[in-house]
Amino acid sequence: MRSTFSSLALVLLTLVAAAQAQFGFFEQMFSGGGGQQEQQRQQNVPSDAAGYRRQYDGSHCDKYLCPDTLACVHFPHHCPCAWSNHEEKFELAEGHRICVSRGGFAEGEAARKVQLARQGKL
Structure with a gap:
């Protein structure tokens, strides 16, 4: 009985850990904390004349x-x-x-x- 309880507890802990890891991954992907989403946001910034002007003045x-x-x-x-x-x-x-x-x-x-x-x- 004791080994059955231990095995059941181990399986339950493994499932909880796997679910937490899986949903943590999805939360990071879709909550705005994902690196790819942040990178895409940086690529689509509007034109910045001040940035160009700094580069021109620094040349x-x-x-x-x-x-x-x-x-x-x-x-x-x-x-x-x-x-x-x-x-x-x-x-x-x-x-x-x-x-x-x-x-x-x-x-x-x-x-x-x-x-x-x-x-x-x-």
Whole structure:
């Protein structure tokens, strides 16, 4: 009788411990204490101009500091595109440049669109 009671008590304690561990895990996952939920919240913060301004002000450049990429170049039209794998750079008059999405499948399509825009046809 005594061993049956001991075995029953051991099984009961094991079940209680397992249930507590399981529900503790779910509580952490769904109560906002979960690491993944906190990490996702940090990724979706609204744009912070003050953070960008601190980074811009903290950049050291003795030439021209590109405002969009923070690259240090000799002239503004030498600034690289932020997404060079997906954009083409075109230099305009008076030392300006634009970055245009490559888009489409035809080679030179972005250049063609820039030319049409210069002609006022786009």
